[in-house]
Amino acid sequence: MNLTILGCHAATPKISAHPTAQVLEMKGHLFLIDCGEGTQVQLRKYKVKFSRVKHIFISHLHGDHFFGLPGLISTFHLMGREAEMHIYGPKGIKEAILLLLKLGKSRTKFPLYFHELEATSTQLIYEDEKVTVETIPLIHRVYTNGFLFKEKLGDRKLNIEAAKEANIDLSYYNKIKSGFDVENQDGKLIPNAQITFDPPTPKSYAFCSDTVYSPKMVPQISNTTVLYHESTFLNVHQELCVKTKHSTAKEAGMIAKDAQVGTLILGHYSGRYNNLELFRSEAKEFFDNVLLAEDGKVFQFK
Amino acid sequence: MNLTILGCHAATPKISAHPTAQVLEMKGHLFLIDCGEGTQVQLRKYKVKFSRVKHIFISHLHGDHFFGLPGLISTFHLMGREAEMHIYGPKGIKEAILLLLKLGKSRTKFPLYFHELEATSTQLIYEDEKVTVETIPLIHRVYTNGFLFKEKLGDRKLNIEAAKEANIDLSYYNKIKSGFDVENQDGKLIPNAQITFDPPTPKSYAFCSDTVYSPKMVPQISNTTVLYHESTFLNVHQELCVKTKHSTAKEAGMIAKDAQVGTLILGHYSGRYNNLELFRSEAKEFFDNVLLAEDGKVFQFK
Numbered sequence: 238m239n240l241t242i243l244g245c246h247a248a249t250p251k252i253s254a255h256p257t258a259q260v261l262e263m264k265g266h267l268f269l270i271d272c273g274e275g276t277q278v279q280l281r282k283y284k285v286k287f288s289r290v291k292h293i294f295i296s297h298l299h300g301d302h303f304f305g306l307p308g309l310i311s312t313f314h315l316m317g318r319e320a321e322m323h324i325y326g327p328k329g330i331k332e333a334i335l336l337l338l339k340l341g342k343s344r345t346k347f348p349l350y351f352h353e354l355e356a357t358s359t360q361l362i363y364e365d366e367k368v369t370v371e372t373i374p375l376i377h378r379v380y381t382n383g384f385l386f387k388e389k390l391g392d393r394k395l396n397i398e399a400a401k402e403a404n405i406d407l408s409y410y411n412k413i414k415s416g417f418d419v420e421n422q423d424g425k426l427i428p429n430a431q432i433t434f435d436p437p438t439p440k441s442y443a444f445c446s447d448t449v450y451s452p453k454m455v456p457q458i459s460n461t462t463v464l465y466h467e468s469t470f471l472n473v474h475q476e477l478c479v480k481t482k483h484s485t486a487k488e489a490g491m492i493a494k495d496a497q498v499g500t501l502i503l504g505h506y507s508g509r510y511n512n513l514e515l516f517r518s519e520a521k522e523f524f525d526n527v528l529l530a531e532d533g534k535v536f537q538f539k
Numbered sequence: 540m541n542l543t544i545l546g547c548h549a550a551t552p553k554i555s556a557h558p559t560a561q562v563l564e565m566k567g568h569l570f571l572i573d574c575g576e577g578t579q580v581q582l583r584k585y586k587v588k589f590s591r592v593k594h595i596f597i598s599h600l601h602g603d604h605f606f607g608l609p610g611l612i613s614t615f616h617l618m619g620r621e622a623e624m625h626i627y628g629p630k631g632i633k634e635a636i637l638l639l640l641k642l643g644k645s646r647t648k649f650p651l652y653f654h655e656l657e658a659t660s661t662q663l664i665y666e667d668e669k670v671t672v673e674t675i676p677l678i679h680r681v682y683t684n685g686f687l688f689k690e691k692l693g694d695r696k697l698n699i700e701a702a703k704e705a706n707i708d709l710s711y712y713n714k715i716k717s718g719f720d721v722e723n724q725d726g727k728l729i730p731n732a733q734i735t736f737d738p739p740t741p742k743s744y745a746f747c748s749d750t751v752y753s754p755k756m757v758p759q760i761s762n763t764t765v766l767y768h769e770s771t772f773l774n775v776h777q778e779l780c781v782k783t784k785h786s787t788a789k790e791a792g793m794i795a796k797d798a799q800v801g802t803l804i805l806g807h808y809s810g811r812y813n814n815l816e817l818f819r820s821e822a823k824e825f826f827d828n829v830l831l832a833e834d835g836k837v838f839q840f841k
Contacts, residue, residue: 249614250580274610275577278552298642300613304606308576311602312551329642336638340600340631342681379644 238263238388238440238538240463243279245504245530247469247483248301250274255532256301257505259465260285261442263386264367269293270384270444276305277312283533287313288320292363294370295326296446297381303330307337310345318347325362325370327380328353354382359457367391373457375448377482383446385458388439393429400432440538443498446505449478450488455495463538464498465530467505468516474507490520490527500538504530540565540690540742540840542765545581547806547832549771549785550603552576557834558603559807561767562587563744565688566669571595572686572746578607579614585835589615590622594665596672597628598748599683605632609639612647620649627664627672629682630655656684661759669693675759677750679784685748687760690741695731702734742840745800748807751780752790757797765840766800767832769807770818776809792822792829802840806832 239262244255256273260280267289269276280287295303303326313322322345324330331351338344352362354372363370366389373383392414400407405427409419418429443458446467458464469483478485484492486503493501501524503516510516513529520527528536541564546557558575562582569591571578582589597605605628615624624647626632633653640646654664656674665672668691675685694716702709707729711721720731745760748769760766771785780787786794788805795803803826805818812818815831822829830838 248617250577250610252580252584274607275552275580278554278577282554298639299645300610300639300643304610304613304639305576308552308602308606311606315550327642333638333642336635337600337602337606340629340635340681341602343601379642 238442238462240442240465240502240536240538241283241285242504242530242532242534242536243276243283244273244532245506246532247505247507249508250301251508253532254508255279256305257296257446258305259444260290261386261444263440263442264388266292266368268370268386271296271302271446272305272309273301274304274308277309279532280309283535287316288318290322291320292323292370293325294384294444295324295330296375296383296444297377297379298327298329298333299379299447302447306330307334310334310338310349311341311343313347314343314345318345321348321350323350323352323363325352325384326354327382328355355380371457373443373445373454375445375454376451377447377449381447383444383448383454385441385443385461387441390439391436393433393436396432396434403427403432405432445492447483449482450484450492452492452495455492458492458496458498460497460499462499463502463536464493464496464500465502465504466492468503468520469505469507471510471515471519474509486516486519487523490523493520493524493527498524500526500528502528502530502536540744540764542744542767542804542838542840543585543587544806544832544834544836544838545578545585546575546834547808548834549807549809551810552603553810555834556810557581558607559598559748560607561746561832562592563688563746565742565744566690568594568670570672570688573598573604573748574607574611575603576606576610579611581834582611585837589618590620592624593622594625594672595627596686596746597626597632598677598685598746599679599681600629600631600635601681601749604749608632609636612636612640612651613643613645615649616645616647620647623650623652625652625654625665627654627686628656629684630657657682673759675745675747675756677747677756678753679749679751683749685750685756686746687743687763688746689743692741693738695735695738698734698736705729705734707734747794749785751784752786752794754794754797757794760794760798760800762799762801764801765804765838766795766798766802767804767806768794770805770822771807771809773812773817773821776811788818788821789825792825795822795826795829800826802828802830804830804832804838
């Protein structure tokens with residue numbers, strides 16, 4: 238599981254402060270999460286292969302989280318894309334994108350599917366053999382969802398040495414991987430655990446931006462491997478959080494602590510701060526394992 | 540008259556190839572012409588004062604010419620802008636911008652006026668004491684206008700020495716500036732030309748992008764000081780111009796020659812070419828004074 242931060246700054250884009258966009262690599266997928274203005278240039282800069290992006294998740298319809306989407310879709314079209322593209326975002330996103338394409342007399346040659354969201358409770362919005370994605374209802378000035386990406390528990394791994402020793406017929410391979418006990422060639426039932434290794438622990442990633450401090454999310458994101466939680470402000474500006482429905486680094490740290498996540502990544506910094514280390518130290522008072530998002534940074538979670 | 544090129548490349552934005560946007564400084568105005576994705580960052584990079592931009596002209600509704608506009612308007616709002624903003628562009632632009640603002644539950648606190656265009660013949664769309672702006676109907680895949688910015692002929696300049704010598708009462712100052720002959724203090728009529736200098740020759744700027752080769756524009760832009768004409772392709776790819784309704788550098792040179800403009804600036808280059816000097820040499824076969832647009836370049840016309 239890798240996370241590439243394309244942009245992690247609040248509000249207006251600047252030369253070296255890009256609005257929210259990130260790419261989560263999970264089980265062979267490249268999931269694009271949010272798409273602020275300039276995301277397509279950031280994708281190029283950090284050498285993310287456009288054709289591998291097939292699912293885009295938009296948290297909410299503020300410009301710094303989705304004004305890069307029309308241009309990205311146009312570029313996919315100009316590059317001759319043929320693969321499907323799925324877009325998950327608040328109701329209204331389809332009308333906006335289709336209007337912009339229509340005004341330019343453009344249409345996409347590739348299949349473009351919109352999955353519009355309007356539920357205020359969590360929803361499973363994507364599932365395949367290896368991963369699930371569900372919404373995390375957030376509280377912001379407009380309808381907003383975070384997203385929880387979860388790897389599924391994989392197959393058990395065959396312990397070839399042990400299987401040989403137990404005299405197992407390997408035509409049972411699929412049954413063994415799935416966790417069943419099987420009879421060996423002497424007719425003896427061999428417990429699955431004797432001839433397999435545990436699969437890797439599934440990883441999970443929760444993206445929570447933008448949101449006011451919202452402890453209601455804690456049960457859902459409990460024990461998540463990595464939590465990205467917005468921290469637009471420091472505690473000294475807590476009153477701005479109330480007004481703009483954002484969080485402080487302290488509040489992000491409190492959520493991480495209560496949810497007992499593995500790692501907390503902070504981001505969505507307001508432009509008023511020069512020293513981002515202040516965000517880390519503020520959150521660390523509540524939760525130890527804090528990382529700071531930076532444009533272009535790649536986090537690897539082994 | 541100064542022209543700052545913020546972006547001059549066709550189609551998809553890249554790290555060092557920005558889509559169309561430019562700022563024309565004329566008689567105290569900063570006119571923004573087109574607004575591809577990333578324009579607000581380019582404005583910051585080249586230190587254009589946001590508050591001085593009060594008129595934005597959009598040629599057509601292809602993404603590389605206007606997908607930066609929603610973000611720019613949002614940023615004006617976030618920066619607390621109060622000054623009026625006027626947007627001139629094809630019919631539909633208002634619906635698009637207002638929909639995007641509505642989805643983000645945003646509204647602009649500053650007065651935002653849309654001047655939607657749908658005429659297919661030239662129209663005067665802006666006029667004040669010092670300048671006029673008219674549309675130049677272009678031929679492209681969608682409804683498109685170029686823009687012709689013209690300084691008005693200024694007042695005559697008083698020749699103080701000559702006026703003293705002719706014994707003129709300077710309370711006639713405004714009459715003299717306006718070109719009238721006046722009586723001197725001995726009652727003798729003094730010809731205006733004897734006591735004034737000619738005003739500077741008015742300058743003009745024609746922006747013509749995107750368009751197929753269209754000699755129909757020649758009479759309107761005849762003798763323009765500076766012509767920016769798109770040259771998406773070189774002549775070797777002329778067949779692509781027919782298909783995509785763009786021009787070659789050769790065709791831009793022919794228009795400049797026929798219109799007897801002062802200077803031709805080429806831009807809107809396709810990404811397929813590495814050596815932009817080929818554009819210059821191709822146009823130069825028809826017209827001598829050819830400049831090449833480059834992102835960040837400032838042209839000064841004294």
